[in-house]
């Protein structure tokens with residue numbers, strides 16, 4: 001672990017499954033201390049990339065390095081990278097704690113660490129129940145506990161919030177953030193941009209095995225939110241007229257709400273006050289992650305739905 005600074009590098013990965021190109025020259029770097037969202041529609045190549053990172057699949061070309069090494073060259077893998085690829089991968093008749101004990105024994109990890117991680121993920125009270133009776137949320141927690149056993153600097157989670165209820169989603173988001181605050185590298189995949197709202201600091205967006213965008217969330221949101229002001233007014237028509245006359249682009253977003261592009265909030269206040277138009281609320285517009293991403297690519301379809309010919313490719317599987 002001494003030489004593992006937690007950086008994950010993906011360099012020129014290519015992978016084909018028969019006639020299907022899963023990865024088509026994929027390159028990106030994941031840095032420690034932040035949550036990186038790994039986003040793309042179903043079939044984009046997220047799981048394949050993660051499996052290659054973990055040495056579960058071989059690349060046709062290129063490589064994935066964890067702290068500068070390929071997975072198979074790591075001396076103590078469980079202490080260098082933790083992963084949850086499939087939360088269902090626990091034997092149903094096995095108790096949660098026993099599942100972790102078995103993992104710990106095989107890697108010479110002390111029993112006290114098992115109880116520590118159970119506590120960390122909030123599963124201590126259910127630890128002696130059989131995993132078959134766990135809810136999806138509990139299985140996700142058990143999977144995360146397993147990933148944390150070796151206290152690794154790098155964590156990979158494949159679709160960890162898929163199918164969870166709002167409470168489970170909230171918990172995972174907070175937990176991912178706390179792992180990143182500890183300085184760890186956290187890579188979390190999702191096929192929905194909205195699932196990464198409020199948790200990702202950085203985004204690597206892929207489509208058809210290629211990187212479409214590699215950007216900080218802050219910059220992405222700032223660019224999409226810039227120069228937009230949200231306004232609430234009982235005199236919507238008058239407000240629209242005054243602002244549009246001053247050169248602003250105005251869109252009605254509700255019965256008494258408007259979004260204004262062009263002038264900043266101060267200028268909007270000035271214009272409305274000058275014209276005697278009443279308003280009750282004014283704030284900087286905050287774009288959603290999905291909205292920001294759509295603006296960046298200008299290509300809603302690429303992300304929102306797999307093109308038709310991909311459905312054909314699926315049939316080849």
Ligand SMILES: Nc1ncnc2c1ncn2[C@@H]1O[C@H](COP(=O)(O)OP(=O)(O)OP(=O)(O)O)[C@@H](O)[C@H]1O
Nearest residue numbers: 017020022041042043044045046047048049191317
């Ligand atoms: N073992 C396999 N055999 C054949 N084709 C595969 C195999 N694994 C993945 N593929 C194909 O490779 C492509 C990428 O799949 P992958 O599972 O990596 O995508 P993904 O982004 O993780 O999608 P999802 O969100 O659905 O998990 C898809 O077209 C998929 O059908």
